[in-house]
Amino acid sequence: MNSLPYGYHVRANGVRLHLMHYAGNGPRLLLLPGITSPAITWGFVGARLARHFDVHILDFRGRGLSYSEPGMVATLDAMAADVLGLLEAQEWSSVTLLGHSMGARVAIRAAARDAERIGELLLIDPPVSGPGRRPYPYPLSWYIDSIRLAIQGTTAEALRPFAPTWTEEQLRLRAEWLHTCNEDAITQAHLGFHDDDIHSDLPRLRTPGLLMAAGRGDVMRPEDLAEFRTLAPGLAQCVAAGTGHMIPWDDEKEFFRLLGDFLRVDLLDR
Template identity: 75%
Template structure:
């Protein structure tokens, strides 16, 4: 397993962004987590990715150790601008961008606006909600209630009801870091799931990539995959049949098997 070399900060798009860097050799990979997932919670994924990539995991604004505070713009456009500015500030070229859930939506918006520095998109179960579309399956209260509990101080047992299938280690890490997710930023991002039209960005994608759907997540349905295939034919599609929305948490080996098939490399633990 790769060690964590360091965490670091970058000033980009007028805010301070914090990242964790895993691994060394190979193409640069920027990992964009979901709505309430600070960078450290993706460490178990980043460690395995770091066998083949130089992996950097972003704390989105309003989360983890990145800039937060009252009045912070946590919209999809602001986060996409952060990613574009980060790539420019770091001088990264042909970057592989892996985004999960909200992070995948941010990757889509950023790539549609400015794809010059992106080499490949790896989109993991992005919400396909938007104006005039069905609601996101998880209610806002799920996020707000768990954040408030974590802010007061809780442990793995306190969060178990929110994520009953997670391991003790996963719950402990979430209990430690969830309080860093600013409630106002999370509410704005969640509302953006329903207000931002990500489908309008899909035909503008020129970056090839992978779209991985969760077979048991209820976020992307078969009819959504068919629509996306028409809008973005450059995305190869696959489905993690045995996983819910948090694919690596539910089926880590299945996740890496599918990813390895697309990337042409192995992430086996042996």
């Protein structure tokens, strides 16, 4: 099997969706990134997971090489419909969905609406903001300002104030791809963090899986984990104690250790 990743496009839910494929011999895993993370920026995770899974990483609409245009619709409902449409178009079943941040919220909404093709959920630090709840801790300006820098042409060093813990390689990749994030899409997603009631989906989840929270990101707090435990008892829980919201960037080894422990596979470099 070709070990090199490659990209491809699928027409689903009426739009063009781009994915990166990290081929593996195991069960299929669809990775859903966060609000300003094109698929390629998750390549280091896809390559590691491909030891045990056949990994596909989605460029959400308005990001990377997927459909994007001014004034586009890029709400939580639209993105969840894209995921379900993709599974149908590809005739995939029993897929593991791994979602980070916004991608985790999309995975929850998709599984709550139609779990028929979804075998397992791996939810990484989903924002728990929503109507009547505390706000998401990262302001919209943090995203928009960095995107506008990237559109003008920026360097890894210029982006360091936005992500001071990241490596030079991680920042270079972000500087290369951040310009592909559509400002309208990012704005809608950020507003959705506060307007969409993701908690109403949790009691409807019938898909088992894992909820991983960052210990220092302030996106999920102990009381949020307790609420998830009540509303979605089918999700096991773990905490990456020393990491911020971008768990695999902050502590790659701990991320793979916790994920591997749950999946009962070895994801660590020895």
